[in-house]
Amino acid sequence: MNAFEELTTHRKIGIETLALLRNLVAQVTRSSTFPPPGGHVAWTDQAVMDHTAKLFLRKNGVGFIFACLLKADDQPSLERLLLAAIRNDLIDEAKSQPIGKLRRRMQTLLGQDDRFVDASELHQGQDAWSLPNSRPIPSYADVQQLLDLSVGIEAAPILSLPRAGRTPRAARESLLSMTHGVLVKLDAALRAQTLAHFLGVRFDLVDPQQVTGFDGGRASSGVEADSAPSDPQAELLAEEFFAELSPLERSLVPILEDSDTIESSFGDLGIQAADALRDRLRVLVGSDAGREALGPLLRMCSTEVHA
Amino acid sequence: MPAGKRLDRCCGCARLRCTHELRRLSSRTHIRTEGPAVVNDQFRRITVDDLLRLASRVSIPDVLHDENTVDPGQLWVARWDTFRELVLVAQADASHPTVVPVTFDDVHELDGPSHVQTSALGDGRAHWAAPRSIPAIALDSLVESNIRVVGTPAPGLADDPRAEELWSSLNVFDAGGNGLLSSRLKDVGTTPSQLAKQLGVSAGQALDLFRGRLVPTPPMADSIAKVLGISPDAVAGLLEAIPAGLRRDLSKRRFRSAVRDRARQWRWSDSAAWRHVAFGTLAMPYRTTGAHTDEDWESRIERYLEVDA
Numbered sequence: 001m002n003a004f005e006e007l008t009t010h011r012k013i014g015i016e017t018l019a020l021l022r023n024l025v026a027q028v029t030r031s032s033t034f035p036p037p038g039g040h041v042a043w044t045d046q047a048v049m050d051h052t053a054k055l056f057l058r059k060n061g062v063g064f065i066f067a068c069l070l071k072a073d074d075q076p077s078l079e080r081l082l083l084a085a086i087r088n089d090l091i092d093e094a095k096s097q098p099i100g101k102l103r104r105r106m107q108t109l110l111g112q113d114d115r116f117v118d119a120s121e122l123h124q125g126q127d128a129w130s131l132p133n134s135r136p137i138p139s140y141a142d143v144q145q146l147l148d149l150s151v152g153i154e155a156a157p158i159l160s161l162p163r164a165g166r167t168p169r170a171a172r173e174s175l176l177s178m179t180h181g182v183l184v185k186l187d188a189a190l191r192a193q194t195l196a197h198f199l200g201v202r203f204d205l206v207d208p209q210q211v212t213g214f215d216g217g218r219a220s221s222g223v224e225a226d227s228a229p230s231d232p233q234a235e236l237l238a239e240e241f242f243a244e245l246s247p248l249e250r251s252l253v254p255i256l257e258d259s260d261t262i263e264s265s266f267g268d269l270g271i272q273a274a275d276a277l278r279d280r281l282r283v284l285v286g287s288d289a290g291r292e293a294l295g296p297l298l299r300m301c302s303t304e305v306h307a
Numbered sequence: 308m309p310a311g312k313r314l315d316r317c318c319g320c321a322r323l324r325c326t327h328e329l330r331r332l333s334s335r336t337h338i339r340t341e342g343p344a345v346v347n348d349q350f351r352r353i354t355v356d357d358l359l360r361l362a363s364r365v366s367i368p369d370v371l372h373d374e375n376t377v378d379p380g381q382l383w384v385a386r387w388d389t390f391r392e393l394v395l396v397a398q399a400d401a402s403h404p405t406v407v408p409v410t411f412d413d414v415h416e417l418d419g420p421s422h423v424q425t426s427a428l429g430d431g432r433a434h435w436a437a438p439r440s441i442p443a444i445a446l447d448s449l450v451e452s453n454i455r456v457v458g459t460p461a462p463g464l465a466d467d468p469r470a471e472e473l474w475s476s477l478n479v480f481d482a483g484g485n486g487l488l489s490s491r492l493k494d495v496g497t498t499p500s501q502l503a504k505q506l507g508v509s510a511g512q513a514l515d516l517f518r519g520r521l522v523p524t525p526p527m528a529d530s531i532a533k534v535l536g537i538s539p540d541a542v543a544g545l546l547e548a549i550p551a552g553l554r555r556d557l558s559k560r561r562f563r564s565a566v567r568d569r570a571r572q573w574r575w576s577d578s579a580a581w582r583h584v585a586f587g588t589l590a591m592p593y594r595t596t597g598a599h600t601d602e603d604w605e606s607r608i609e610r611y612l613e614v615d616a
Contacts, residue, residue, distance in 0.1 A: 013362035018355060046352060053353045056361045063429030066368060067411040070384045070450065071391035081391075085412035 004075040013062065021052050021065075024083050033193075034090045035097060055089070064089070098206050103127075103196035105167060106175065115180055119189035127192035131183050139188035144304065146182055146190075146198040148247055153181035158203045175199060201304065234292030241284060241293065242300045249277050253301035256281070368427030370448040375560050377404045377443050382425060382454050386447035388577045390476040394441070395423065395433050395454065402558040403440040408473065409433050422457040425450070437470030442480045442558035444566065444581070479578040480558065484546035489517050491535055491545055506530050515590060520547060522586035525579055549585045556604040557585055565612045587611050 003020040007013065028034070029043040029051070037054065040047040056062055064085045072078035094100045110116040110129050119130035122138045130136075141149070155178040158171045167175070178199060183190060200206040242250070248266065252274050255261050262270045284290040284297075370384065377383075381396045385406070394406035409423060411431040421432045427450055492502065503513035506527050515521035516531075523531055523542060532539040557566075562584075570580035588604070588611040 007367060011367045013365065013367075015355075015359065018358050018362065049353050049355075049358075053358055053361070056358060062362070062365050063411040063425070063427075063431065066428050067393055067431075069367070070370065070393065070448075071386075073391075077391075088410075088412045 002075045004069075004072060004078045007065075007069050007078075013065065017065070018052070020079065021055070021082065021086075022048055024079065024086055025051050025055075028083065028087050028090060032087075032090075034094055035099075055086075099193075099196050099200050101163070102200050102205060103192050106179070106196055106199065107192060109167060109172060109176060110179065113176060115176075116183070122189040123191050128189045129179070129183065129192060129195065130189035131180070131187075134183065134187050134189065137188045139186050139190050141186060141190065141194070143194065143198045143201055144247065146186075146194070147202060147304070149182055149185045150178065150198075150202055153178055153185075155181070155203075158205060161205055174203065178202060206303075233289050235296050237284075237289050238293040238296035238300060241280075241297055245277075245301075246273075248273055250301045250304050252277055253298060368450060370450050372448045374449040377401065377446065377560065378452065380453045380456075382409060382423075382428075382450040382452075383446040384448050384450060385441065385445045387442075387445035388476055388479070390445065392473070393428075393431075393450070394446075395456075397435075397438060398440075400440070400443070401560075402443055402555045404443055404446075405438055405440045407433050407435050407438050420456060424455040424457065427451050434470075437473060439470065439474045439477075441474070441477055443560040444558050444563045445477060446560055446563075479543075479581075480554065484544055484548050486545070486547045488531075488542070488545035492517060492531075495535060497534055502531075502534075505534065518547075520586065520590050522546060522579075522582045524573070524583075525575060543582065546582075546586070547589070549582075549589070550604075553585055553588060553604045553608075557581065557588070557608055559605070562608060562612070569615075584608070584611065584615075587615060 001016060003017040006016040026043070026045075026048045029036070029048065034043075036043050036047045037051050040050065055064070065082070068078060068081035068085055072081055095104065106129075107127060111118070115131065116129050117132050119128045119134075119136075119138075120126060122128060122130070122136060128138070155174040156170060158174050161167070161171050179195060182195075182198070245253070248270070252262060252266070252270060255265075256274060256278065259271065259274070262274050266273070281294075285294060377396055377399050379396050379399050383394050383396065383406070385392045385394050393409045393411070395409045396404050396406050398405035409431045411428050420435060423431045423433045425431060433456065497505075499513045499517045500510060502508075502517060503510050506513065506516070506523075508516070508527070512521060516523060516527070525539070528539045528542045531542050535542075535545075566581050566584055567577060569575070569584065570577045573580065575583070588608050591607070591611050591614065593607055593610075
């Protein structure tokens, strides 16, 4: 029996339909670049399962499955319809994420500004931006490289950005001058998604709660998860400490105890830097506030590494 | 699985190492850990059983196949040829109700008049920017009546450019032929008797075909297309135009099952069967008393379907 027969004859969602849904979610997510659900860093089996559950649990329930069933004639057409529905849902989900929103905001802002030109043809039709005089080549710079490039580009910090609607003037200036500065240095066409990701990290617009962690499979730490925002003093201290770190040191923080990886990734230079970093961290954890700051600091560093 | 092994499995993941590192640090320094990954420990992993339990709470909605009244606020499944869409009736009409597509796979930031609430399928989105008056005969089954639209749709319905593509498969109903088939056949030097031989039909049928008064079956259309050097779809455009009144009445939902039965029986597309019925009705001798009016098509279609059955 297949899922179509299960749904039409048994008139219920059973094991076949669930298996089909999980396969389709896996198929869509592993062949594209949709961000994994909260709490996951990759589209693992569990992440696929969690997303399938999310399809069931959300406000609309299973309406989309029934809508597909009503339109389907047989198993292949049901699969096609579900696949399209799952993909559409993921697109909307990505659009509703902070980076997706920022990307759409930047599309609007850049589209209205003569300094920037649409360069999607250089990135196989994916949204991309360039400058009129840039070399007509695609740039594959990642967020870390962009962050390194952005050192020295002056832009006022963005203190707040409304969730939707028009971009305030000050924020618009900051976003556009940062984009312009980076594109000048890149001298190539940059994907809109990478640009939004970079701007989100650079201006600290990405909600830390959205930064995903590792998915399950570990024994509970026994520590009560504290969802309340961290102590502002600790955050401040972490920010200060973070600001003083070089990009290399920022990459080292999350893997500090893993000397092998440090050596293989960064060589002797990394080992030396790690030693110095350990000493500085020891000083940091000497105070209560410093110990509190360790959590936010690790989060900042790992966010940057992951970005 | 020991923790070390799990860590190895995900060695590329810096964030995992961050948490791991944090815990190692914390055991040495006795500090309280708080990292993003710890937050997830409070959730239990979701299993297939959980999903089955969730799924068991929902039931598949019943649909009505014999409902003929098309009213505003109804949610229908439209099904015609390869066209499949869930549509909300915005304006009722026995032949050509105006409908808008409704989707249920996009519920992010549902707001305003695009938000529709159904009991069978949950919340959906009505695409008011893509309205279209479609033949009622394309409506297949009624999912739900009186579905609730949150807010009132904007009066000026803007045309969505993507709408054209969505509805394009229903354009067959608009296609009125230009009646040029006989002159085109004459142009390439084909006579009715040659056509009869070529298609393997009787002389009478060939004459009717020649005059554009008989809708060619799909194989016949292929042969004619070859003779004329055009596509089989273009042959339909050379037939006589179907009178507006006949088009209107044959678009009513009450003729759906008869037309679809013929399509199934002959293994034609729905549109081919529909055109066949239209031309059959047109070609059938019909006695009129007094002037021919536009009103009597419905009874003529009924007669034709009775005779043809």
